[in-house]
Amino acid sequence: MPSVISTTSGYRRLFALPGTRAFTTGNLLARLPMGMFGVSAVVMIAGSRGSYALAGAVTATGLAATALAGPWVARLVDRHGQARVAVPATLASVLGSLALLLCVRYGAPDWTLFAAYAGTAATPNIGGLSRARWAHLLRDDPGALHTANSFEQAADELCFMLGPVLASFLTGTFFPEAGTLAGAALLLAGMLLFTAQRATEPPPRARSQARSPLRSPGIPPLLACFTATGAVFGSMEVVTIAYAGAQGHRTAAGAVLALQAAGSCAAGLLYGALKPTGVRLGHCLAGMAVLMTLPWAAAGLTGSLWVLAGALLVAGMATAPTMVTAMTLVQRRTPADRLNEGMSLMVTGLLAGIACGSAAGGWAADHLSPTTAYAVPAAAAALALGVASLTRADGRRAPRRGATSHNEPAPGNADAAPRRIPA
Structure with a gap:
């Protein structure tokens, strides 16, 4: 079993690279709300409308919309760069969250909840943006890229572990909309900090004939x-x-x-x-x-x-x-x-x-x-x-009969x- 020092040395080398600490900080701030929004929406809608079925249907709609819109947003990021696409996409997502909050707060018809929450589908794949930066920075060092990908997966787990806890605390301690409001603020602030680190941003790639x-x-x-x-x-x-x-x-x-x-x-x-x-x-x-x-x-x-x-x-x-x-x-x-x-x-x-x-x-x-x-x-x-x-x-690949696979x-x-x- 490796010592604590040897275990952490790979991560120290990662964050010794210029700009990595700043973009990681921004990415973690923006990623934390991903574990907050679902819980916050359920508490907010169920508390106002008295229906967990409605709350679940609204969040499921947002999930489905995100699954459909995600690859399209990511394609734009590849073509035009992270900052040019991720910031306006995040603004659209934040507006969707705020629209949901206002619709719940002021008793708008149920269909408006679905429409508002579907707007959050514009949220970029925040973890993917960070992994793309590591892949660009460490393209000649597969071992370090493995460490970076492991860190990103651990960060995913940490955010989805802490996000629901924070959302529950905010909605229970202050007011039902507090979780959604705080999540929107963290998402926007984190994304602005992340995209401000232009030195580590992968260059945009012109549209090519590369296969899907x-x-x-x-x-x-x-x-x-x-x-x-x-x-x-x-x-x-x-x-x-x-x-x-x-x-x-x-x-x-x-x-x-x-x-x-x-x-x-x-x-x-x-x-x-x-x-x-x-x-x-x-x-x-x-x-x-x-x-x-x-x-x-x-x-x-x-x-x-x-x-x-x-x-x-x-x-x-x-x-x-x-x-x-x-x-x-x-x-x-x-x-x-x-x-x-x-x-x-x-x-x-x-x-x-x-x-x-x-x-x-x-x-x-x-x-x-x-x-x-x-x-x-x-x-x-x-x-x-x-x-x-x-x-x-x-x-x-299965080897040919009588031959070994190369x-x-x-x-x-x-x-x-x-x-x-x-x-």
Whole structure:
């Protein structure tokens, strides 16, 4: 096991690069609201209209709109640059959040809530913007890029762990609209700080004849893996809330889920520092498929919410390595002038998977039992592994009969792929 000093040295080298601390600070400020908006909208709408069904439908509409608009916004970013596109897109998103707030506050018809929240779909893929900067800065250093991608995944987990907690505190302590208002302010301030760091911004790429990321070799299987992985996340969240409610501890569901995110965050940071060799996406997905059975076993065998919390902490440790390895493959297989679009497509797959997983987990919790419903995230993880195995999503190709394959990634590079992103 490496020492603390050796574990953190890779991250210190990352942030010794000029401008990286400033753009990371802005990106984290802008990313934190991503974990706030959903909870804030539900509390705000349900408190005003007395309907969780309406609140859920509104947030689902925003999720679907984001999935559709995300790749289009990312394509504009690739073509015109981050600052020129991300700032006006963020302003449009902030206006959508404020419009939702005003519609709720002043009792506007229900349809206006859907229209207003759909406006937030213009929000850029904030994590993707940051990963694109690292890919540009570290294009000649795959090891450092692996560490940077691990940090970004840990930052995702941290923001989605702290965001709901902050939103709940603001809406409960001040007024129902406080979470949405604070989230909009943080998003705009963070994006302005992030895009002000022009020295680290990747140069815009003129429109070329490069094929769509969806037509790049190896991307469709990865998209399928991301969708199945999203189903793990969506179903686990709904099932855990249902299980905690059945145990009479619904208010503890957020803290229990935060432990899953904490496990992923810690594993992501460690994974980035260790730079494991010979690790493929299939290995990570196999680990996730095994660990996602732990919550099911804990709920079924013990019936204890606290044992379940420990199982979720351990199960979460499989998430970050899987996402880091998969996203690195995406970066290396996507045409350089459509990098943001390629990463945004993966986010679209995740969102679609989360929506499907939430629906499946909710159905199982209602019609079977919350304990049995933990089979849904375990099945989704197994599905992701099956897709990767059948499609060779990690880049392996079956060798010809009587021959050995010459298409395997280099054994010393955990995320090696057929080509590297050019400058």
